[in-house]
Amino acid sequence: MRTLNGLAAPQILREKMIAMAALDLILCPEDWLRYHLFYPEWSAHVSLGKVDNGSGDHMFVAFTPDGCIVKGFDHESALSPHAGDTYEVWPGIYEDAPAALLAYLDDEAIEKDDVTFCIWREAGDTAWRKGEVHIPEGESDGSSFLLGTIYENAEDYVEWAEDYFDMPVEVEVVREIYKGSAITEQMILSLNAERNVEDALRELGDWAGRIGK
Numbered sequence: 001m002r003t004l005n006g007l008a009a010p011q012i013l014r015e016k017m018i019a020m021a022a023l024d025l026i027l028c029p030e031d032w033l034r035y036h037l038f039y040p041e042w043s044a045h046v047s048l049g050k051v052d053n054g055s056g057d058h059m060f061v062a063f064t065p066d067g068c069i070v071k072g073f074d075h076e077s078a079l080s081p082h083a084g085d086t087y088e089v090w091p092g093i094y095e096d097a098p099a100a101l102l103a104y105l106d107d108e109a110i111e112k113d114d115v116t117f118c119i120w121r122e123a124g125d126t127a128w129r130k131g132e133v134h135i136p137e138g139e140s141d142g143s144s145f146l147l148g149t150i151y152e153n154a155e156d157y158v159e160w161a162e163d164y165f166d167m168p169v170e171v172e173v174v175r176e177i178y179k180g181s182a183i184t185e186q187m188i189l190s191l192n193a194e195r196n197v198e199d200a201l202r203e204l205g206d207w208a209g210r211i212g213k
Contacts, residue, residue: 007128007147010068010121016150017049017061019177020157026183026191026200027165035149035164040205046104051149058111059146062104067122069101074142077116079135092133093118117141154178167192 007013021038028034035053042048042062049061056075061068074080079090093115094102101120105112119130135141151157154174161169173190177183183204185197 014063026188060110064104066100069120071115072117072146073114074116077142078139079116079141092131096131117143
């Protein structure tokens with residue numbers, strides 16, 4: 001579980017999301033079964049990280065020239081727009097968000113109104129921020145849960161991946177990818193001997209030389 005204050009700065013966060021998405025891609029050929037995804041060229045000058053647990057919960061992280069904005073949705077949260085008598089975004093989630101950053105959530109694929117929390121960090125800012133949101137006692141907006149799916153180090157990722165993908169995962173290779181090393185054919189085969197290397201490298205595109213950069 002992670003609090004807002006424990007979230008890494010945007011550049012470090014971006015590196016971790018790239019690393020996790022690349023690892024998921026290697027370990028799981030089926031893109032629809034992957035938990036972490038990354039789109040390096042979502043739109044002009046914008047890259048997008050995504051977490052999707054396949055059970056109705058998701059999180060989008062947009063890295064933009066104006067800063068970084070995170071939109072998360074926990075489908076079991078009392079703050080879900082589906083939880084009330086009428087479908088509406090919970091008060092305060094978006095009200096204080098900078099307009100320039102909020103505009104990046106307008107893409108239909110991001111499902112802006114399916115939200116239980118939003119946090120942001122403008123370019124040049126030194127802290128993450130969120131709006132004034134009243135969370136009912138005993139309830140959660142899902143932020144600790146979803147931010148906790150961004151694994152801080154190789155060991156944490158391996159512990160999760162071995163359970164999620166039901167396979168052993170070579171921690172030394174994961175450490176190299178977390179450090180930003182270029183991904184090689186041998187690294188792919190060490191992680192997943194059954195993976196089609198050409199397919200993996202094709203899908204990675206130029207990530208292999210960009211992780212951590």
